[in-house]
Amino acid sequence: MVDLAHPAHAVRTRRSFWSRSSGLNRTRTAYAFLVPSLLILGVFVIWPMIDAMVTSFTDSSIIGASHWVGIANYSKLVGDAAFLNALRNTAYYAVVTTPVSIVLALGAALLLNQHIPARGFFRAVIFLPFVVSLSIISIAWTFLLDPDIGLVTNWLSMIGLHTGNGVRDPFWAMPAVMLVGIWRNVGFFMVMYLAGLQSIPRELIDASQIDGATSLQRFRHITWPLLANTTMFVCIVAAIFAFQAFDQIYVMTNGGPFFATETLVMQIYRIGFMQFQMGYASAISWVLVLIVLALSLLQMWYFNRRLVRG
Numbered sequence: 001m002v003d004l005a006h007p008a009h010a011v012r013t014r015r016s017f018w019s020r021s022s023g024l025n026r027t028r029t030a031y032a033f034l035v036p037s038l039l040i041l042g043v044f045v046i047w048p049m050i051d052a053m054v055t056s057f058t059d060s061s062i063i064g065a066s067h068w069v070g071i072a073n074y075s076k077l078v079g080d081a082a083f084l085n086a087l088r089n090t091a092y093y094a095v096v097t098t099p100v101s102i103v104l105a106l107g108a109a110l111l112l113n114q115h116i117p118a119r120g121f122f123r124a125v126i127f128l129p130f131v132v133s134l135s136i137i138s139i140a141w142t143f144l145l146d147p148d149i150g151l152v153t154n155w156l157s158m159i160g161l162h163t164g165n166g167v168r169d170p171f172w173a174m175p176a177v178m179l180v181g182i183w184r185n186v187g188f189f190m191v192m193y194l195a196g197l198q199s200i201p202r203e204l205i206d207a208s209q210i211d212g213a214t215s216l217q218r219f220r221h222i223t224w225p226l227l228a229n230t231t232m233f234v235c236i237v238a239a240i241f242a243f244q245a246f247d248q249i250y251v252m253t254n255g256g257p258f259f260a261t262e263t264l265v266m267q268i269y270r271i272g273f274m275q276f277q278m279g280y281a282s283a284i285s286w287v288l289v290l291i292v293l294a295l296s297l298l299q300m301w302y303f304n305r306r307l308v309r310g
Helices: 007-055 072-078 083-113 119-131 136-142 151-158 172-200 202-210 215-226 229-241 247-252 264-274 278-310
Strands: none
Touching: 007 278, 072 278, 083 119, 083 172, 083 229, 083 264, 083 278, 136 151, 136 172, 136 247, 172 229, 172 247, 202 215, 202 264, 215 229, 229 278, 247 264, 264 278
8 A cells, every 4th residue: 555645655746747747838838839830731731722622523713603513523634635635744744854853963962972172062053043933044944945046956956956946846845844844953852862971871881992892882782772761752852843843834835835845733724724714723733632642652652662671
């Protein structure tokens, strides 16, 4: 039987009470700091997504009343040639720009992680396009790729590569906007890889050098496996960036010529804010959300399986 009047037990009881009280205060403080962020997230992210989902089941437009149409908007997508074209263009853009951006970013990070002269300058130069307005970058690249006065097209013609009418050519328009997207995002992904490279214990690199491992062997057996989490994050972000491509397409081609560069986001803008078919545009936007979600989950599953296999 416990003697509640015993001094030692009284001290333990008081300590337990103050410990629980202190933990409760810390929890309340943590929630108090989270509330502003949760409110912003709820008002500007979660609620618009829910509202867009509800709108996708209506024939809502800016003018006139909306009516419930069920899955009619989603059924219409299956036979909509314009939607299928935008989906194909988006997939094409993502399949090309995502791996190219990642490979270039990893290569730049590996090079600029070495002790080379002016590496800080080169890091800043590669990262700079990401912090500059994409609209301004796109305007500049439009002039650079102009078939008449463009500097880049002139250089390409000197080596025998002719780009036709540049961004006005249905064949060259998509490669042009891809080039701008890749050039802009490489620096951002490079910084992520630099952070990952600098988190690798130097002792592992030194030990492999002592054991006589070549640079390729060190990369294959040490650097690349330890960059798995970074690569997973970069892949997901790169894919999201690719599926959300809009700015440079709007500025450089406006989805043309002949819808050759119209992506899903560009189509959502055209249908929702130019044709005022908000219900149909919301349905397309939710299809895009589900595609990005599925792709992200697939990438996470793949990289987690690689980590488990070790």
